[in-house]
Amino acid sequence: MADRPRTPTSAASTATVAEALGGAVPALAAAGCETPRLDAELLVADALGLDRAALVADPGRDLPRGTSRLISERVRRRRVREPVAYILGRKGFRRIELAVDPRVLIPRPETELLVEVALSLPHGARVHDVGTGSGALALALRDERPDLVVSASDVSTSAVEVAQANGAGQGVRFTVADGLPPGAYGLVVANLPYVREDEWDGLQEEIRLYEPREALVSGAEGLDAITALAREAMTGTWLALEHAPAQAAVVRSLLTDATTHRDLAGRQRVTMGCAP
Secondary structure, eight states, X not given: OOOOOOOXXXXXXXXXXXXXXXXXXXXXXXXXXXXXXXXXXXXXXXXXXOOHHHXXXXXXXXXXXXXXXXXXXXXXXXXXXXXXXXXXTEEEETTEXXXXXXXXXXXXXXXXXXXXXXXXXXXXXXXXXXXOTTTHHHHHHHHHOTTSEEEEXXXXXXXXXXXXHHTTTSSOEEEEOSSOOSSOOSEXXXXXXXXXXXXXXXXXXXXXXXXXXXXXXXXXXXXXXXXXXXXXXXXXXXXXXXXXXXXXXXXXXXSEEEEEEEOTTSOEEEEEEEOO
């Protein structure tokens, strides 16, 4: 008896980018993700080794063998509100890309303002980043102003491990320290915890379930860490401090010659002044 002919493998039997997105976007929307299409495109693009623009430009592209399973697993993780940056293991900040995981906060766009206020420092100035986390501030400054002498610290040993890996070979010294290490600095930059205790339960699930609480919450008014740094810094040391918009006036009162800068959304976000 003759063998029955085999059914040929056709393009129609292979999932495409459009089909992958068509399943992922509604699933993420139903899970309450705020930007389901963007999230889905980032997850699918990374699984294919593409940038997002290339993915969007070719929705009919076939998915390579095994990619559908990887995409499904990533969508599952996002559906339980794990941040995209943790799923991909990286996050862009200014001109650099950083490895990130739940040991460190995911760098935010508003924190870029701290980099901007430091770019006008004189040649060769010494800058220290307190509460460095992933090393975002220190490494962005080193990237854009290689003449600066940049160092950084964090109270978390785990965070410093991440920062050191991100900064390998970049000339930034990362250390474990509680507060500001002794030294004379031209500027101290800090994105310290500034969330109030009573705000925690109202934060997004992506933050509450996955990001390190100790890097976010700082006492009843959210100002414990900022106040401690302003008081321990050597008199006359310039500080640039990120804070919540509602905290701007209090932060200015902790410093002398203080000026508050607004972020791209027009919110009072970074205050710069001298330690009293």
